[in-house]
Amino acid sequence: MNLMDVVGLMTSLSPRESVDAVLTASARSTNLYGHGLGMIASENIISPNVKRAINTDLHGRYAEGLPGKRYYQGCDDFDTIEDIGINLAKKVFRANFANIQSISGTVSNIGALKALAKPGDSITAVSTADGGHISHARMGAVGVRDLNVSTYPWNEERMEPDIDASCALIREIQPRITLVGQSVFLFPTPLKELADAAHEVGSTVMYDGAHVLGLIAGGVFQDPLREGADVMTGSSHKTFPGPQGGFLLSSSEDEAFHRRLNNAMFPGVCSSYHLHHVAGKVVAMAEFEAFGQAYATDIVRNAKKFGESLASEGFDVLAESRGYTASHQVLTRHGDIDSGAGAVAAKRLEEAGIITNMNMLPGDTKAMNPSGLRLGVQELTRVGMGVNEMAEVASLYARILIHDEDPKSVREDVKHLKSDFQYVQYCFDSESMPAYEGM
Ligand SMILES: Cc1ncc(COP(=O)(O)O)c(C=O)c1O
Incomplete structure (x- = not known):
């Protein structure tokens, strides 16, 4: 039963009652999962040390910029945290570049789309009906960047893009970005074939690993940054078991490209980037290195x-x-x-x-x-x-x-x-x- 049915005071809660209602509802939600089976594919739970890392004073602090190049004072200790995190992200995800500031998978996608394309450019992606994420569609981040999207023909039997037809589409459209990855993600994408077609026409390959990032880091799904993806985005809280947040990763060794990606994140799409969650992500990466x-x-x-x-x-x-x-x-x-x-x-x-x-x-x-x-x-x-x-x-x-x-x-x-x-x-x-x- 909804808590509002219990308190029955939707519009007339006093400030004190609102506080109590929020705390009670949070405890009930915790109880629901504690006694139940959480089977939503985009969720996870965090470890004791990740909980400790996110429950600190960092939740209220700012650190615009990158470690060592800040706009505010007071960031020395956080610089240590973010430096450890950038190095760990490169190691855990086998990347040449990592930005760990993103506050969600969607924000990572908006940042990547900003770095890789201009409004009016074209992009290819999996349709939402076939399991693509809303951020890959005009109603979401792709629309925010005003990109023209064409969707891949879909192989229902194999639950992946129809490879020949999708390569033909990429060669015909010559999209600025070839985006792959889904929310409904049963099998690895045949990435090499798509990336070859994309690179042939000068397109950048972006792999959205939001759901499968933990499986990728654990080496049991596919290895996008070695199979042709130029950029990989993802959430930090699905199969990768950290606090809610995101990652922006790349296989590129080009420092100018790294600067573009960093600038897309800040000042592009984040100002405050939830430093307590960054600290939690870093602990989660260290634990992933040991147990992932x-x-x-x-x-x-x-x-x-x-x-x-x-x-x-x-x-x-x-x-x-x-x-x-x-x-x-x-x-x-x-x-x-x-x-x-x-x-x-x-x-x-x-x-x-x-x-x-x-x-x-x-x-x-x-x-x-x-x-x-x-x-x-x-x-x-x-x-x-x-x-x-x-x-x-x-x-x-x-x-x-x-x-x-x-x-x-x-x-x-x-x-x-x-x-x-x-x-x-x-x-x-x-x-x-x-x-x-x-x-
Ligand atoms: C493929 C894909 N990309 C991006 C996202 C967005 O992630 P977030 O909820 O972290 O913004 C999701 C969310 O489930 C997703 O499935």
Whole structure:
């Protein structure tokens, strides 16, 4: 139940009541995930030391510019943090350039688009209907930069751009930017072929790794900066398990190009860049250096097992011919195109404490009435669930969505399963702080 239904005071809260309502709602949300199964593919939880790093005085400070070249005093210690972070980002993502200031994946994209193109230029991208992100479309960042977008023909069977037709499109349009990467991201993009076509016509290749950044850093998905991407953007809080924020990375060794990328971030699209989150990102990168390869490997293994288990429970899981997934995501179809069956399934799961999101699948045209679900296992993996638990979670889905059991009766079993997984793994000092509690 929504908290407002409980307090019933939508318009008449006193200042004190508003404070209490916010704190109560935050605690309830924490409780929901602590006792439930967080399976939204774009989310994750942070480690105890990342929590410590973001809960400092840095949350209120400014540091415009780059380490050693600031517009304000008082930045010496933060310079140390950002310097460590830039070096770690180059190492962890195997990049020649890293800017770690971006406050989100979308802001990283706006910055990259600003550095790489002028208003009126053209860009190619995956359509939102095929899983591209809104920031790749005219309604989002691409529109903010006033770029003309053409979308790749899509291979539904393989769930990736139709390579021959997409290369032909790139050669015909000669876009300023060839943008690849999606929000629905089951398999690595055949990047080399697209990058060859792009570079042939002088286009810059931008890879949006928001979702799969942790898998890339862990060496289990693809290696965009060695497969032809000139620039890679991403979020710091999806499969890469840091606080909310973004990265801007490049394979280029050209210092003038690095300056363009840095300038696009500041003064381009950030002034304050949330220094506490930068500190958290740096801790997350250090922990990733130590534990990330194992984490990324386990995510993909769990996702494959989850896809197989759902299929054997009787679900229609997409991309069967390719083993369902090579990432953290699994897609399921719950009814006809545009039927809204995905929305109904997501609501029933939520009643059982399983948090997912409805998603458009190939053929769907209505974002609010899609036929599918997009499911991510990165958070469950992070609290230590393995392949046995993936099979168990699939059977909970089946009880709710196939055998029509009352979700409320399944909720107790969800809670029981989750009770054994209350600490973030793949990090230092795991048991020093429970995963789902504040600081
Ligand atoms: C492919 C892609 N790019 C960019 C973003 C935006 O990331 P953020 O939410 O960090 O702004 C997302 C978000 O899910 C995404 O899926």
